[in-house]
Amino acid sequence: MQRVIRPRGGINEWLLWLPVSLLKRVDYIIKWVFGHPLHQRTFEGQKLVPLPAENGRSIGLSSVLEPDSKHIATLARETFDKYDNDFIFHKPYVNFFFCMRIQYSEQKEIQHPRTHLNRFDLVVTPKHDYYPLTPQGQQETSQFLRRWITPREPPERHVDSLSADQIEINAYEIETIGSVDVEFHLLESKQKFEHAIELVLTTGALHQADVTALRVAATTWHDELAPLPKTLLVVNIGGPKIFYRDVIRMLSDGADAAGTRWAVLVASSSGYWNYRHQADVCHAYQIMKKGGLKDENIVVFMYDDIAYNVENPHPGIIINHPQGEDVYAGVPKDYVGDEVTVNNFIAVLLGNKTALTVGIGKVVDSGPNDHIFVFYSDHGGPGVLGMPTSPYLYADDIIGALKKKHASKSYESLVFYLEACESGSVFEGLLPEGLNIYATTGSNGEESSWGTYCPGEIQGSPPEYDTCLGDLYSISWMEDSDVHNLQTESLKQQYDLVTRTSKHGTYDLGSHVMQYGDLDLNMKHLFLYIGTNPENGNFTFIDDNALTLPSKVVNQRDADLVYFWNKFRKAPEGSPKKVDAQRELLDMMSHRMHIDRSIQLIGKLLFGSVKGSEVLNAVRPVGQPLVDDWSCLKTMVRSFETHCGSLSQYGMKHMRSIANICNAGINQEMMAKVSKEACDKIPLNPYSSLTKGFSA
Numbered sequence: 001m002q003r004v005i006r007p008r009g010g011i012n013e014w015l016l017w018l019p020v021s022l023l024k025r026v027d028y029i030i031k032w033v034f035g036h037p038l039h040q041r042t043f044e045g046q047k048l049v050p051l052p053a054e055n056g057r058s059i060g061l062s063s064v065l066e067p068d069s070k071h072i073a074t075l076a077r078e079t080f081d082k083y084d085n086d087f088i089f090h091k092p093y094v095n096f097f098f099c100m101r102i103q104y105s106e107q108k109e110i111q112h113p114r115t116h117l118n119r120f121d122l123v124v125t126p127k128h129d130y131y132p133l134t135p136q137g138q139q140e141t142s143q144f145l146r147r148w149i150t151p152r153e154p155p156e157r158h159v160d161s162l163s164a165d166q167i168e169i170n171a172y173e174i175e176t177i178g179s180v181d182v183e184f185h186l187l188e189s190k191q192k193f194e195h196a197i198e199l200v201l202t203t204g205a206l207h208q209a210d211v212t213a214l215r216v217a218a219t220t221w222h223d224e225l226a227p228l229p230k231t232l233l234v235v236n237i238g239g240p241k242i243f244y245r246d247v248i249r250m251l252s253d254g255a256d257a258a259g260t261r262w263a264v265l266v267a268s269s270s271g272y273w274n275y276r277h278q279a280d281v282c283h284a285y286q287i288m289k290k291g292g293l294k295d296e297n298i299v300v301f302m303y304d305d306i307a308y309n310v311e312n313p314h315p316g317i318i319i320n321h322p323q324g325e326d327v328y329a330g331v332p333k334d335y336v337g338d339e340v341t342v343n344n345f346i347a348v349l350l351g352n353k354t355a356l357t358v359g360i361g362k363v364v365d366s367g368p369n370d371h372i373f374v375f376y377s378d379h380g381g382p383g384v385l386g387m388p389t390s391p392y393l394y395a396d397d398i399i400g401a402l403k404k405k406h407a408s409k410s411y412e413s414l415v416f417y418l419e420a421c422e423s424g425s426v427f428e429g430l431l432p433e434g435l436n437i438y439a440t441t442g443s444n445g446e447e448s449s450w451g452t453y454c455p456g457e458i459q460g461s462p463p464e465y466d467t468c469l470g471d472l473y474s475i476s477w478m479e480d481s482d483v484h485n486l487q488t489e490s491l492k493q494q495y496d497l498v499t500r501t502s503k504h505g506t507y508d509l510g511s512h513v514m515q516y517g518d519l520d521l522n523m524k525h526l527f528l529y530i531g532t533n534p535e536n537g538n539f540t541f542i543d544d545n546a547l548t549l550p551s552k553v554v555n556q557r558d559a560d561l562v563y564f565w566n567k568f569r570k571a572p573e574g575s576p577k578k579v580d581a582q583r584e585l586l587d588m589m590s591h592r593m594h595i596d597r598s599i600q601l602i603g604k605l606l607f608g609s610v611k612g613s614e615v616l617n618a619v620r621p622v623g624q625p626l627v628d629d630w631s632c633l634k635t636m637v638r639s640f641e642t643h644c645g646s647l648s649q650y651g652m653k654h655m656r657s658i659a660n661i662c663n664a665g666i667n668q669e670m671m672a673k674v675s676k677e678a679c680d681k682i683p684l685n686p687y688s689s690l691t692k693g694f695s696a
Contacts, residue, residue: 259369263288263298268378270303270388272311273563275467278302280377280474282327283320287481291531295332299348299362303388304336313464320470322453335359342393346401372414373529380420381652383626390693395426396630406435415529419474421448421556427516429625438521442473443511450553455566457552466566468559484539486532492522591687595651598644598678605674616657627659634696639671644679645688647695
């Protein structure tokens with residue numbers, strides 16, 4: 001344990017009635033002004049040289065040490081187990097110790113309880129807390145100050161509803177170290193309490209000026225005590241409550257976080273030109289790990305064909321920023337390659353091991369008090385998300401899985417971050433309130449999301465990379481999470497910050513970041529879902545924070561063209577690499593033209609040359625889902641692909657057109673007929689091939 005040292009000598013002997021934090025401040029100022037040998041002010045040029053250290057810390061309020069919070073929390077857990085979860089008695093050096101009868105779900109915030117002590121079943125206080133009431137203290141305290149000093153009356157010997165035979169204080173023994181620290185010896189009760197006292201923990205007076213120490217301590221308490229079935233965290237901190245508002249908010253979240261944090265991270269694309277999606281997910285994993293999540297509670301989906309791809313200039317390394325560190329190191333290979341499927345994703349989310357087809361069997365085995373964070377990064381289209389395998393993931397399947405998860409009562413709250421083109425359409429008109437789910441998306445239902453850190457940008461990828469390193473929405477929330485104390489930043493604050501990635505609100509660069517579901521959840525702190533890096537304790541989020549905007553971004557659907565063009569441009573003239581790069585670029589472009597022409601022709605065949613384009617491009621009002629009949633949409637996709645070839649990641653952009661064909665009442669037979677007329681054969685390029693199966 002560490003101890004608080006009250007200044008002694010000189011005028012300090014007349015100021016013992018002051019709280020120790022204020023007395024330390026007064027003592028520091030006096031010694032600083034009058035040149036105490038330990039507080040000499042020295043200057044080197046314009047720089048003030050730090051003062052010497054006391055007890056290993058710099059002099060001033062920061063020299064007031066706090067109890068070893070990890071040791072306290074560990075002892076509390078051990079004692080909890082020892083007493084068979086009935087009570088916790090614990091013997092740290094503290095300023096006071098108190099017990100409360102309280103219902104399990106109730107939260108309490110306690111600030112230096114020296115008044116209205118009838119709130120507590122048992123209050124034990126050291127002598128120095130009541131020094132102002134002693135004759136000597138009264139003599140030293142000015143009359144006009146007495147009304148402001150607490151406590152104002154001697155401690156009552158009440159025990160509320162607890163009787164003497166229910167709890168025995170065998171010794172009220174004060175052991176003074178520096179006249180402040182107190183050790184209480186509380187013995188085991190002879191009988192169990194009539195009303196269970198769940199957990200009692202007091203930190204003592206933390207007069208540390210640096211609030212970071214309080215946040216770190218509180219994080220430790222939460223991590224150590226969260227597994228306990230019944231937890232009440234009671235904290236006494238010295239000084240005005242306003243200084244510790246962040247800590248109190250964090251502890252309030254801590255009550256909600258009594259369950260386990262889970263994370264599902266999905267990069268559902270393949271190919272080196274899609275480097276950024278796996279980079280996004282690997283980066284997210286590093287944030288979760290630094291935030292305190294365990295590997296057993298993080299499920300990662302990624303094709304894993306990037307780190308050791310022959311195109312990767314730094315084998316075994318993935319970066320998500322031009323000057324970024326390796327984010328691939330340590331990432332678990334839970335579901336890779338052809339294991340990244342719609343079926344496995346839904347099975348993992350639902351905690352259904354029996355539904356898994358391949359993979360290591362890790363699922364979100366969550367309980368009713370747990371909090372789940374889902375991050376999905378890939379290509380998308382209206383109402384659909386990509387997968388490196390077939391079929392793709394459709395909005396109705398996602399919403400159905402989320403509703404089923406809610407019905408199973410296997411989470412307290414769930415947050416879904418989605419990076420994809422037209423990603424808003426996945427939740428628009430589909431995600432109801434009341435599921436305790438909060439979702440944000442990188443774009444609305446009508447626009448592309450954006451790749452960034454791409455070749456050719458001022459802050460683009462290093463010259464040896466031919467591909468984009470990240471996605472704008474993804475790197476925005478992650479780079480914010482990298483540097484801030486997430487105990488003080490809410491989901492809404494991060495949402496508001498990420499929405500400002502559009503250039504001056506014009507969306508010339510960036511898309512409309514959206515939010516759906518139970519919006520009241522966005523007042524929760526990010527810490528509740530993804531933890532926080534303890535090294536960021538000093539970096540409290542403020543509303544004036546801003547992200548550095550990229551000089552240029554690339555439409556997600558064009559990011560692959562950037563890769564193929566740079567590969568072709570950099571290949572030596574006349575070399576086999578040049579020929580191969582040219583063929584890959586032409587294959588990609590011809591596939592795009594084939595899909596665009598085929599959809600346009602089908603629209604004309606169904607609705608006429610005038611109205612065809614109007615019907616296909618129609619956008620439903622806000623609040624309505626993309627399509628009324630999702631089975632129809634999937635059937636129409638299969639009909640199209642049977643005759644025209646795979647839509648592929650690019651062709652997902654036309655999903656709205658196919659949905660509008662369903663909304664117009666066209667049946668499957670008519671769709672098959674016009675698809676056959678529009679496409680006399682399936683092109684031979686690899687992107688049109690159906691070898692991987694249908695998209696629906």
